[in-house]
Amino acid sequence: xxxxxxxxxxxxxxxxxxxxxxxxxxxxxxxxxxxxxxxxxxxxxxxxxxxxxxxxxxxxxxxxxxxxxxxxxxxxxxxxxxxxxxxxxxxxxxxxxxxxxxxxxxxxxxxxxxxxxxxxxxxxxxxxxxxxxxxxxxxxxxxxxxxxxxxxxxxxxxxxxxxxxxxxxxxxxxxxxxxxxxxxxxxxxxxxxxxxxxxxxxxxxxxxxxxxxxxxxxxxxxxxxxxxxxxxxxxxxxxxxxxxxxxxxxxxxxxxxxxxxxxxxxxxxxxxxxxxxxxxxxxxxxxxxxxxxxxxxxxxxxxxxxxxxxxxxxxxxxxxxxxxxxxxxxxxxxxxxx
Numbered sequence: 254x255x256x257x258x259x260x261x262x263x264x265x266x267x268x269x270x271x272x273x274x275x276x277x278x279x280x281x282x283x284x285x286x287x288x289x290x291x292x293x294x295x296x297x298x299x300x301x302x303x304x305x306x307x308x309x310x311x312x313x314x315x316x317x318x319x320x321x322x323x324x325x326x327x328x329x330x331x332x333x334x335x336x337x338x339x340x341x342x343x344x345x346x347x348x349x350x351x352x353x354x355x356x357x358x359x360x361x362x363x364x365x366x367x368x369x370x371x372x373x374x375x376x377x378x379x380x381x382x383x384x385x386x387x388x389x390x391x392x393x394x395x396x397x398x399x400x401x402x403x404x405x406x407x408x409x410x411x412x413x414x415x416x417x418x419x420x421x422x423x424x425x426x427x428x429x430x431x432x433x434x435x436x437x438x439x440x441x442x443x444x445x446x447x448x449x450x451x452x453x454x455x456x457x458x459x460x461x462x463x464x465x466x467x468x469x470x471x472x473x474x475x476x477x478x479x480x481x482x483x484x485x486x487x488x489x490x491x492x493x494x495x496x497x498x499x500x501x502x503x504x505x506x507x508x509x510x511x512x513x514x515x516x517x518x519x520x521x522x523x524x525x526x527x528x529x530x531x532x533x534x535x536x537x538x539x540x541x542x543x544x545x546x547x548x549x550x551x552x553x554x555x556x557x558x559x560x561x562x563x564x565x566x567x568x569x570x571x572x573x574x575x576x577x578x579x580x581x582x583x584x585x586x587x588x589x590x591x
Contacts, residue, residue, distance in 0.1 A: 258409040258487070260312035261352055267295025267322040267336035269374035269397025272382075275328030276390065287380040287391055288330050293323030295373030295400040296336030300349055302361035303342040309407055312341075320371070323397060326379040333376060340367075346412045346490065352404030362412065362490075371401040408486065413451060413465035414585050416488030418521075419497035420513050424538040426450070428497065428568040429466045432578060456578060462585055465491065485524050493584040494533045495577070500544040500552060509546045510537055510563075511555050534580050540567040 270292025277285030298320050318341060324333030343349075349359040349370060359368035377395030384391055417425040433452025450466040467487050488494060496517065498510035514535060522529040537552055544552070549565055556563035564580060566573030 258309060260309045260407045261316070261404065262312050262407065263317050263402075263404050264298040264339075264341075264371045265317075265319040265402045266297050266339075266371040266373040266400025267320040268399045269293070269295050269376040270323035270325040270333035271396045272377035272379035272394035273326035273328060273331075274380045274392055274394040276380075276392075277329070286389060287384050288328050289379030289381055289394050290326035290328075290330050290332040291379050291382075292326045292376035292395075292397045293333035293335040294376045295323045295397070296320035296338045297369050297373040297400075298371040299338050299340045300347070300359055300361065300368050300370050301340050301342050302345045302347065302364055302366040304345050304364040306342060306344040309343065309347070309409055312407060320373060320400065322400070323374070323376045325397075326376070326394070330379075330381060332379075335376075336373060338373070343407060344409055346410050348408045348410060350406045350408070352406045358405070370405060371403055374398040374400040410490050411451060411465050411487040412463070412490055413487070414462040414492050415454075415464040415581055416491035416494050417464065417466045417497065418488070418494050418517055418533075420499075420508075420517070423497045423499045423513075424568045425466050425497055428495075428538070428566075428574070429464055431568050431571065431574060433464065454578060456582060460582060462582070464495070485521075485528070488528060488531075489525065491531065493581060494528075494531050495581060496533045496535045497538050498535065499539045499542075500537065500546050501539050501542045510552050511559075514556075514561075532584050534564065534577065534584065535561055536564045536566055536573075536577055538566055538568055540565055540572055541570050542567075 272292050273289030275289040277288040279285065298318060318339060320339035321336035323336045326333045343361065345361060345364050347361050348357065349368065350357050358370050361368065375398045377397045380391045380394045383393055417429065419425055429450060429452045432454045452464050453461055454464055455461045465487055496514060498513050500510050518529050535556060537549065540549070553563045564573065564577050566577050568574060
């Protein structure tokens with residue numbers, strides 16, 4: 254299924270029905286008088302967070318949504334029927350903003366959360382409300398008010414406890430496939446991950462948490478280079494970031510673990526400063542492939558000089574993976590899903 258994490262739509266709530274200005278004219282009713290009922294209220298447009306959805310794909314092909322209007326009032330004191338609300342279902346984690354003003358209307362982070370984004374119009378009053386001692390036969394009634402109309406921007410931000418960071422091909426997809434049932438594409442060339450992937454990591458004692466793998470970042474990602482900039486929003490909700498680095502023959506002469514670490518964090522700070530402030534667990538991956546720019550001990554010492562603890566692992570063989578998961582759990586604490 255195609256992954257769509259943003260969409261722009263236009264919504265229109267239903268107009269209120271018009272009030273009726275009918276007069277009662279019946280046999281055996283000598284004093285008829287006004288009998289026009291009120292118009293019904295227009296339907297509102299409601300956004301609902303549905304845990305069964307994982308993409309905004311439905312909104313890519315249909316952009317305009319309109320709720321039904323309220324019925325007009327009728328004679329014999331009959332009120333018009335209210336228009337039904339139009340419920341638009343979106344994945345949990347969707348943020349709704351006004352496309353024109355940028356105002357955040359809703360941040361739907363829990364299943365079943367709902368928000369009225371366009372209120373229906375009010376039904377007009379019929380002439381039964383305008384009868385007075387000095388005006389026994391009013392001929393006037395109110396029209397219904399128009400429903401709200403606005404453009405909306407929908408933006409999906411995945412709900413995960415841990416977000417994976419790193420250059421393309423550092424082993425993020427291999428890691429998430431090793432610790433969860435997620436099965437992203439794994440290959441020996443960059444940008445094998447084209448869309449974010451979610452996986453549930455199960456530890457002992459019924460402990461578990463959700464991890465998100467996003468496409469690899471490169472220098473200039475905040476300016477639109479590569480693919481990762483399109484999905485940085487998906488790590489905004491994470492409690493901790495797992496930053497994977499490598500030092501193998503595939504990294505090239507101009508890259509080293511500490512330099513890669515600095516590049517990624519600069520891109521995070523440029524995109525959203527609060528992202529760079531999130532706690533990070535930094536891991537040197539691909540121990541099974543050896544190193545080319547220094548020994549493992551030298552890399553550990555270089556990070557330690559910055560006050561950063563560098564863990565080591567091989568996602569392909571499983572060496573050191575469990576220790577990394579335990580480090581992540583310690584950072585998550587009570588925020589993790591139990």
